[in-house]
Amino acid sequence: MGVLTPRPRKRTSGTRALKRAFGVLAVAGVCLTTAPPVAAAAAPTRLADAGKPSFGLTSSSECTFGGKIIKSTPWSLQRVLLDQLREQATGKGVTVAVIDTGVDDTNPQLRGAMAAGGKDYVGKSKDGTEDIEGHGTRVAGIIAARPYPGTGFAGIAPEAKILSLRYTGGEEKQGDSGTMSAAIRDAVAKGAKIINISSDTANKKDNGELRTTVANAVDAGVLIVAASGNDGADGRSADTYPASYPGVLAVAASDRNDERATFSQAGDFVDIAAPGVGMVSTVPKGGQCTADGTSFAAPYVAGVAALLKEKHPSWTAAQITTRIQESAQRPGREANRYLGWGVVDPVAALADDSTPGTRPKPDLPVTAGAGEVIPMAVTMGETEAEQERRVAMYVVGAGLLLVLLASGSGIAVRDWRNKRARQSGSPGSL
The missing domain is CATH 3.40.50.200 (Peptidase S8/S53 domain)
Structure with missing residues (x-):
């Protein structure tokens, strides 16, 4: 009996569905990152x-x-x-x-x-x-x-x-x-x-x-x-x-x-x-x-x-x-x-009962080495649109990681099965 060559279509069919699913997930994430921000609910x-x-x-x-x-x-x-x-x-x-x-x-x-x-x-x-x-x-x-x-x-x-x-x-x-x-x-x-x-x-x-x-x-x-x-x-x-x-x-x-x-x-x-x-x-x-x-x-x-x-x-x-x-x-x-x-x-x-002035004054600057703690600048916090983009990037990253893991696992399983098949003298699962 001659050597059986697995058909490419069947060999990758186990992982192709996963790739396709996670590909859709990744595309959806990209769409979220590029979509314009939604108007705030509190619009007047x-x-x-x-x-x-x-x-x-x-x-x-x-x-x-x-x-x-x-x-x-x-x-x-x-x-x-x-x-x-x-x-x-x-x-x-x-x-x-x-x-x-x-x-x-x-x-x-x-x-x-x-x-x-x-x-x-x-x-x-x-x-x-x-x-x-x-x-x-x-x-x-x-x-x-x-x-x-x-x-x-x-x-x-x-x-x-x-x-x-x-x-x-x-x-x-x-x-x-x-x-x-x-x-x-x-x-x-x-x-x-x-x-x-x-x-x-x-x-x-x-x-x-x-x-x-x-x-x-x-x-x-x-x-x-x-x-x-x-x-x-x-x-x-x-x-x-x-x-x-x-x-x-x-x-x-x-x-x-x-x-x-x-x-x-x-x-x-x-x-x-x-x-x-x-x-x-x-x-x-x-x-x-x-x-x-x-x-x-x-x-x-x-x-x-x-x-x-x-x-x-x-x-x-x-x-x-x-x-x-x-x-x-x-x-x-x-x-x-x-x-x-x-x-x-x-x-x-x-x-504070002290008599105020007629306009506020900035806080005094604190220089390094003055023996005082220099506070970090306080950010304004992310907007809803920025939060959506951040979450979307997580989705993209997770999707790509899962695609890579699925691809790698599919190849490893295929190689392991082929090796077992060669050792037993029978063809591997296709």
Whole structure:
């Protein structure tokens, strides 16, 4: 009998299926690494007119007005020693103007928080206590929601008052930069020293009337706290208004790791960051739900500002801003375009009674050999797109490794079988 030569097709059939499967896996990984980043879930609602506002309404869970309360204490409050903070101040005697979609005072946590003099520019509520969108009610809750049985959530400044100025969110009239400007002027006239604006102009358009109104409010000694915007998924810098106007305290959103939330708008105008992911707050008709956005980071800072104003009533808006920035958990020696001067630290801000200046100062540089520890630079953390690419590279590497192992194992098994076949004088398995 002549020597039998195995047919190539059958000899490799045992490993070809594995190669093909892992090849598909590797191609899928490559596709993930080259795919463009997906837009962040917290992208804001854009209204049609360029002068009209934009505000983040994306909720990370189903939200029902008049629904249930959340029993646990939200992470944004767990990071704060609340008992120690409450010993310093509660916001009593301080009014914060919320220029937004209205504040529904039927929520029991807000019922006793409303200041007289509210106004509605786009609806029929007269005092600004109608909110069909739910946005302004969430913003107000983060600032001044009263403690309530059965929930660990309360506002940062639970005894502050909320002046609701409903400039947008009406059924027939939405509002624009003009109604926002009117609301700012009204807040100043009614004596509010802190104003929260958790929206920006559509398409990031500057507006002459709004710019002038903000400048006049700043000159009058009012602290305007504004959200930086939710279009930062690409990491690029861009100005938003009114957050980037001079004298405004612009707030970015941070996550549970004190890193920039992926959607938070970056820019040189960013002054400070605050929790803006999974933010529990009040909703119209009672109950609570969670939402993401710089819209909910700004009132966190406005609440801290209210605490400082109660404790130090003579401090100017610039001094309060400086104390918030200088006491923040800094990512480096000075500000950056992602987190500004860092993530707000309410307890640290209240603990220091020294009189601040009117602008923050960088930390002193530490040189090698000075006998002190030189801290490593803190990174901003990877974005979701970067994380997807990293995981995809792991998939590619694992796929290639398994392909090589399968190929090598197939060859080894084939050689071993052929050797056994030669030793026994019979053909090996094909």
